[in-house]
Amino acid sequence: MKQFAVVQHTYAEFLGLIETQLEKRDIGFVYFRPFVGQELPGSAGQFDALFILGAKSPPTDHEAAPWHDDEMKLIGVFREAGRPFVGIGYGALLLAEYEGARVSAEPLHNAYWTVAHKTPAGAGDAVAEALDGKPVLVMANGGASLPQGLAPLVVDEEGRWLVIRPDPLAYGFLCRPELKPGMIEDMIMEAHRDTPADIGVLLEGARRHWQATQAATDQLIVALVKELDLMTERRKMPVFRLNISE
Numbered sequence: 001m002k003q004f005a006v007v008q009h010t011y012a013e014f015l016g017l018i019e020t021q022l023e024k025r026d027i028g029f030v031y032f033r034p035f036v037g038q039e040l041p042g043s044a045g046q047f048d049a050l051f052i053l054g055a056k057s058p059p060t061d062h063e064a065a066p067w068h069d070d071e072m073k074l075i076g077v078f079r080e081a082g083r084p085f086v087g088i089g090y091g092a093l094l095l096a097e098y099e100g101a102r103v104s105a106e107p108l109h110n111a112y113w114t115v116a117h118k119t120p121a122g123a124g125d126a127v128a129e130a131l132d133g134k135p136v137l138v139m140a141n142g143g144a145s146l147p148q149g150l151a152p153l154v155v156d157e158e159g160r161w162l163v164i165r166p167d168p169l170a171y172g173f174l175c176r177p178e179l180k181p182g183m184i185e186d187m188i189m190e191a192h193r194d195t196p197a198d199i200g201v202l203l204e205g206a207r208r209h210w211q212a213t214q215a216a217t218d219q220l221i222v223a224l225v226k227e228l229d230l231m232t233e234r235r236k237m238p239v240f241r242l243n244i245s246e
Helices: 017-024 068-080 090-098 126-131 181-189 199-208 210-228
Strands: 002-007 027-032 049-052 085-088 102-104 110-115 135-140 143-145 161-167 170-173
Touching: 017 027, 017 210, 049 068, 049 090, 068 085, 068 090, 085 090, 090 102, 090 135, 090 143, 090 161, 090 170, 110 199, 126 161, 126 210, 135 199, 135 210, 170 210, 181 199, 199 210
Parallel strands: 002 027, 002 049, 049 085, 085 170
Antiparallel strands: 102 143, 110 135, 161 170
């Protein structure tokens, strides 16, 4: 059975809408939660792909996110093993940093509704085509200035990057296809979380665009499955069990 590793940083931010799409395709997933002290996987050998989700701190705040270096190493482990990687929000910023981007703490609340536009680099990419012209919610704490040579596939109405694909098996999304209105409500209620001043407006937009968001996420997952070949089960390392008899 196909099995994905998913790194989660807050209870409010999980795979959300994406969960249903993976379950429909008989794809299993295991959450790893470093924010409660759970260790990250030591290798990519037992997993077919890696997702790193959003967080409530920017990638520069290593005190708030002491797992930063371990997650950067984990991205490298999966990339070197030829396993697909998807970074969303914080995860996208980590991917950009891994590729040499300059990450920053500002804007602390990079959160707004916009319309996605594919770039010339995104022409022919199924993910970029699926997002083109769709309303999307961007939500990430902090930012990243992409290095020379890494052209975004999708940008917002102001030309700021939303989606990158540094190699055929890796995507980073600053837009948040997994978010449901209820997840945003949970963010508002989450303890010790500093939310954007206009979080109510963002939530209202999530409710207003709910049907369109569900349809767009469906199309996006179909595109991701195609581009990352997610229906192919990667070779797993064998698991040995020792039976020791006295």
